[in-house]
Amino acid sequence: MLRAELARTVGDIELEVSLRVPAGRCLALAGPSGAGKTTILGLIAGTATPLRGRIVCGEQVWLDTERRIDTPPERRRCGYVFQDYALFPHLCAWRNVAYGLGEVPRSQRRARALELLERLGLGDRAEASPATLSGGERQRVALARALARRGDVLLLDEPLSALDARTRADATHAVAEILRETEAPVILVTHDFADAALLGDETAVIDRGRIVQQGTASSLAATPGTAFVADFAGAVVLTGVARPAADGLTTVALDGGGQVSATATGPSTGPVAVSVYPWEIVIQPLDAALNSSAQNRLPARVVSVTAVGNRVRIGLQASQPLVAEITQPAARALQLAVGSRVIASWKATATRLIER
Amino acid sequence: METTLSYRARRGSRAPWFAIALGSSIALVLAFLVLPVLAIFVKTSPARLLASLGESESTEALKLSLETTAIAVAIIVIIGTPAAFLLATRSFPGKAIVVTLVELPLVLPPVAAGIGLLAALGPHGLLGGALGDAHVQLVFQTAGVVVALMFVAAPFYLRQAQSAFASVDRSYMDASRTLGAGQAQTFVRVAIPMARSGLMAGLALAWGRALGEFGATLMFAGSIQGITQTVPLAIYDRFATDFPSALALSAILVIVSASLLLSVKLLSGPEALSGAPR
Numbered sequence: 001m002l003r004a005e006l007a008r009t010v011g012d013i014e015l016e017v018s019l020r021v022p023a024g025r026c027l028a029l030a031g032p033s034g035a036g037k038t039t040i041l042g043l044i045a046g047t048a049t050p051l052r053g054r055i056v057c058g059e060q061v062w063l064d065t066e067r068r069i070d071t072p073p074e075r076r077r078c079g080y081v082f083q084d085y086a087l088f089p090h091l092c093a094w095r096n097v098a099y100g101l102g103e104v105p106r107s108q109r110r111a112r113a114l115e116l117l118e119r120l121g122l123g124d125r126a127e128a129s130p131a132t133l134s135g136g137e138r139q140r141v142a143l144a145r146a147l148a149r150r151g152d153v154l155l156l157d158e159p160l161s162a163l164d165a166r167t168r169a170d171a172t173h174a175v176a177e178i179l180r181e182t183e184a185p186v187i188l189v190t191h192d193f194a195d196a197a198l199l200g201d202e203t204a205v206i207d208r209g210r211i212v213q214q215g216t217a218s219s220l221a222a223t224p225g226t227a228f229v230a231d232f233a234g235a236v237v238l239t240g241v242a243r244p245a246a247d248g249l250t251t252v253a254l255d256g257g258g259q260v261s262a263t264a265t266g267p268s269t270g271p272v273a274v275s276v277y278p279w280e281i282v283i284q285p286l287d288a289a290l291n292s293s294a295q296n297r298l299p300a301r302v303v304s305v306t307a308v309g310n311r312v313r314i315g316l317q318a319s320q321p322l323v324a325e326i327t328q329p330a331a332r333a334l335q336l337a338v339g340s341r342v343i344a345s346w347k348a349t350a351t352r353l354i355e356r
Numbered sequence: 357m358e359t360t361l362s363y364r365a366r367r368g369s370r371a372p373w374f375a376i377a378l379g380s381s382i383a384l385v386l387a388f389l390v391l392p393v394l395a396i397f398v399k400t401s402p403a404r405l406l407a408s409l410g411e412s413e414s415t416e417a418l419k420l421s422l423e424t425t426a427i428a429v430a431i432i433v434i435i436g437t438p439a440a441f442l443l444a445t446r447s448f449p450g451k452a453i454v455v456t457l458v459e460l461p462l463v464l465p466p467v468a469a470g471i472g473l474l475a476a477l478g479p480h481g482l483l484g485g486a487l488g489d490a491h492v493q494l495v496f497q498t499a500g501v502v503v504a505l506m507f508v509a510a511p512f513y514l515r516q517a518q519s520a521f522a523s524v525d526r527s528y529m530d531a532s533r534t535l536g537a538g539q540a541q542t543f544v545r546v547a548i549p550m551a552r553s554g555l556m557a558g559l560a561l562a563w564g565r566a567l568g569e570f571g572a573t574l575m576f577a578g579s580i581q582g583i584t585q586t587v588p589l590a591i592y593d594r595f596a597t598d599f600p601s602a603l604a605l606s607a608i609l610v611i612v613s614a615s616l617l618l619s620v621k622l623l624s625g626p627e628a629l630s631g632a633p634r
Contacts, residue, residue: 042530047534072533073530074534074535074537078534079534080530080531084527086527086531088531088549089550090549099535102535102536148535149534
């Protein structure tokens, strides 16, 4: 368990947050750039100093400004994946990883570093210098290096944002796998709510230095506390079990009932998370005709209606919560109100899958 | 469409004029800077140059120059590197003043620097008594040459090193710390290797400046053959009596300085040669 209460001024914002992350769980800190997310990681790792604060990791007190305890970063045991990775350019891949193996006897460091790189599918790139690695490879070296530290906490700062769209899918799998295996508390910082939803067990939406709402991604999307959260919570996430279906599609039986199809090339069997953007979801009356190209149709009840600029966020409860985003005139035409019963539908091509 | 065309037309008519201006300015700069160096070699026959290398006075001066500059640069690097790191990575009250004071010798006339050194470290200087008690004599001694060289050359290294360290992104040092390395280890294993090409450039500049040092050395350590007479002092010594010999010695100094600069740049990697930023 990691507990942290932190306060500090960053530029013109007053950062003040309180976090609790149980072992083996991942808290996603999601928010726009400049919200103070990276600063929070720095404060936890000890590379930045708070005005006031207290950090307790397991039994150890890393920071307590009242008792004047401030453990230096090298003794805090954090695995930290930096934004843009911060791989040492003068060291090759395995030496970068071995840098975090200071406690391992010198003779075993290379073997241990290679083992970690191997695990991330980079065994053959061990001697490459960071400049010659691709973005995805760099990300995996950075992950391996952070894991080498065997931290009591794992901190990931935008581990996916430096990657192009194609690499992103693979890289997301790499991160998801590590999150599944790690026993330490994990904090993942992202400006993309979809990443938070896919990778975090819980998501804390942070704006101007404060956590404005915290919960599972789907509950944030379905019942946003503020218009900011409603606007920011960009993706719906459903959970279920995938199996291959005819015509190269993948069918997902949703936990709690109902099923959806995906054209996704991701995992086609086993437990998965399904993500879809709210603006891809079409809302129809219950009695609407079936003649639509949308493969996925879920009956749902409206649980919230929130205006966000010229759009309206419709919180829905099907077998799992989801959210749709439609225009004001469309919402008026459908006469949507809390309690209305509707069909939420979207195309199989708009459905992203990731294994859980 | 029309605007693009007219823009292109204008660019087309102006570009050669401006390109010619740029080209001739660099040609003028080069001619002015290279001509004197070239003249030294034109006026010295290779035979004269070799003969000069055979004279014991010349080799003595050359040996002394290489020794004193090497020691001075080594001390500058050992003490200056951590100091430059501190200036680059920490902020503290009065830092701007400290940086200015460190750069002061850059604008100080070397002759004034020599007088200053005498006033501070000479037998009757501020610290003269203390140095005398410790039996340290600098004036008219080889050690005095080293002190004068360090005074004049140190700011060249410090300035360059400071900007080299400042250009190392903080996240690399933070990464090193979170990976279990303390501050000193981070300095040695991350900051220095990453600032290496900048540090080497500073070293080359400082060494080059030290090799050519004249005024401060003459004032503070004197010009005693075999003890304090470095190559520049030896050149001046012969200037009035034996101009061809002064020319030959100058040629040797140019060759030594240039090859030193070149080898340091080669050592610090190809990017230092092309002059491109890291």
